[in-house]
Amino acid sequence: MATVREKGYSHWDGKLGERRFPWWPITRTGIQLAFRKKRFKFVFAGAFVPAFVFLVGLYVSERLEDFKSFVRESDRLLNIGPKYFSAYFTNDSLLFLIVLVLAFGAAGLIADDIKHSSLQLYFSRPLSKTDYLLGKMSVIFFFVLILTALPGLVLVIFKLIFAGSFKFFLDYPWLPLSILGYSALLTVFFAFYVLLLSALSKNARYVIVLIFGIYIFSNVLYGILNSIFRTPYMALFSVSANLQQAGAFIFGQKLPQAVPAGWSFLVLAGICVLAAVVLNRKIRSVEVIK
Amino acid sequence: MSIEVRDLSFRYGKIVALDGVTMRLGEGAVGLLGPNGAGKSTLLRILLGFLVPERGGGKVLDYDIRREQAMIRRSVGYMPESDCFVAGMDAVTFTSYFGELSGMPRQEAMKRAHEVLFYVGLGEARYRLLDTYSAGMKQRLKLAQALVHDPKILFLDEPTSNLDPNGRSEILELIRDVSTNKSIQVILSSHILDDIESICASVVILKQGRLAAEGRMEDLRAIHYSLYELRIKGDGGPFRRDLEAMGCRVDETEDRLIKVYMPEAGDRMDIFRAAARTGVQLRYFVKSRTSLEDLFAGVVGVD
Numbered sequence: 001m002a003t004v005r006e007k008g009y010s011h012w013d014g015k016l017g018e019r020r021f022p023w024w025p026i027t028r029t030g031i032q033l034a035f036r037k038k039r040f041k042f043v044f045a046g047a048f049v050p051a052f053v054f055l056v057g058l059y060v061s062e063r064l065e066d067f068k069s070f071v072r073e074s075d076r077l078l079n080i081g082p083k084y085f086s087a088y089f090t091n092d093s094l095l096f097l098i099v100l101v102l103a104f105g106a107a108g109l110i111a112d113d114i115k116h117s118s119l120q121l122y123f124s125r126p127l128s129k130t131d132y133l134l135g136k137m138s139v140i141f142f143f144v145l146i147l148t149a150l151p152g153l154v155l156v157i158f159k160l161i162f163a164g165s166f167k168f169f170l171d172y173p174w175l176p177l178s179i180l181g182y183s184a185l186l187t188v189f190f191a192f193y194v195l196l197l198s199a200l201s202k203n204a205r206y207v208i209v210l211i212f213g214i215y216i217f218s219n220v221l222y223g224i225l226n227s228i229f230r231t232p233y234m235a236l237f238s239v240s241a242n243l244q245q246a247g248a249f250i251f252g253q254k255l256p257q258a259v260p261a262g263w264s265f266l267v268l269a270g271i272c273v274l275a276a277v278v279l280n281r282k283i284r285s286v287e288v289i290k
Numbered sequence: 291m292s293i294e295v296r297d298l299s300f301r302y303g304k305i306v307a308l309d310g311v312t313m314r315l316g317e318g319a320v321g322l323l324g325p326n327g328a329g330k331s332t333l334l335r336i337l338l339g340f341l342v343p344e345r346g347g348g349k350v351l352d353y354d355i356r357r358e359q360a361m362i363r364r365s366v367g368y369m370p371e372s373d374c375f376v377a378g379m380d381a382v383t384f385t386s387y388f389g390e391l392s393g394m395p396r397q398e399a400m401k402r403a404h405e406v407l408f409y410v411g412l413g414e415a416r417y418r419l420l421d422t423y424s425a426g427m428k429q430r431l432k433l434a435q436a437l438v439h440d441p442k443i444l445f446l447d448e449p450t451s452n453l454d455p456n457g458r459s460e461i462l463e464l465i466r467d468v469s470t471n472k473s474i475q476v477i478l479s480s481h482i483l484d485d486i487e488s489i490c491a492s493v494v495i496l497k498q499g500r501l502a503a504e505g506r507m508e509d510l511r512a513i514h515y516s517l518y519e520l521r522i523k524g525d526g527g528p529f530r531r532d533l534e535a536m537g538c539r540v541d542e543t544e545d546r547l548i549k550v551y552m553p554e555a556g557d558r559m560d561i562f563r564a565a566a567r568t569g570v571q572l573r574y575f576v577k578s579r580t581s582l583e584d585l586f587a588g589v590v591g592v593d
Contacts, residue, residue, distance in 0.1 A: 009467070016365075033376075117373065125391040128360075
């Protein structure tokens, strides 16, 4: 080990400034730390597979004559419109991949800070609890938006490029807003969902299990309750079913369950409120010097 | 005065943690002492702006502890007692990260991180993952993150806990250097009295949420009592009771050395008179320089 005061201490002659976004270093560092994990890089890259498949679908839809032998009776599926985009955003595989990405990239966002007692370091800086949580949430915003809003808007642009006209945009001028709106809903929901679970344990591995467990268990619970009570309202117990209901509503499609979409929005909002309350309590409880 | 508080009171539910503490701390290193539950941590929490006092108020570096907590946190450095780091980071990233969070520009924070890591002796290990650091290295790292933004006051909570003798003396040397040569005020909370004695010129002793003693160590030693060490032959019981009746505090060490803390107004000849009255022989008598331990025992009333 190097000897003490090898280079001496000198005062810093700069001036400490007030940041416009004090949470930004937390976000940037959170994203960087996630990409240092090899497993995460692999999962993250894999999460773009649905976007790629739908992009191929777009291309094929514009070249139906060329791909007639491959497409056969599936050409109805390749009728590009809001339904096509709704299918991209609400399909089970995309939602599961988002959960997968967040489990491997964001489970430790708060859990690791609690485990290694670093919350006291954050709060000994000029940071508020809101700054801290916003910094952590923005990491999730980044991952979810890059898997939802970005591919969604890219798909629209490629549709216009492949079609060679703006007709599609003129037919559905609200579609980009729907894409942004549903992406925002997914982003906010998953940010609260993951941070809530991350704040409940010191061990990031347990948090990964919780993130998957609750997501899958809610589906299983829905299946069991539905088989017992035979009512579509049991879908409100399922995280993915609620997200799909909300997605179908935002894209103006027929709802997958015979339940008013407002109920699903209420359930999702309820989970976010619960998460906010728990986060407020958990983060405050360790905002002390031991 | 860099720290000034008046009538500071705080309670956790029904438990009174601080009760009307008033003090002024100037330049240099100040030791914060007190038994468990004395209110040291609560006082630090309030000074750092983590807690708002129930009554009273004060200023840290002219910033109000009730209203300007963010400014206080920007101007002070804090080294917590427990191990704390961010998993998956190396020391440079970690230190510059907290520099940035204090308000430093990113590049400046990175440059400064290298400097302070060399200063605390982690220069060669600065690119190693923190998860692989030893206890001593983590302690140095905590000091580095507290220094990175060049604070005016450094709050150190048990900075030498879990360290071997070498590591401890090196950390103490750093703290001494920071407080004496770099014009950074150090507030050192520690249970290791030797650490405080070797670094701090003044001390604040808390007892049950109240200020038990405050001031320069030399003054406190002189003001409160004189310490005499003696050995006797004969029955020590009556002798001890006689001394205690005169207002002295009497302690006996394992090797039968008797320490007599005599009030300021007392006369050392009273000890000889008590010995004559109770029929014991004084075999050894010396006026001792009071250590911080003695001072602590005298003020707080515990060994």
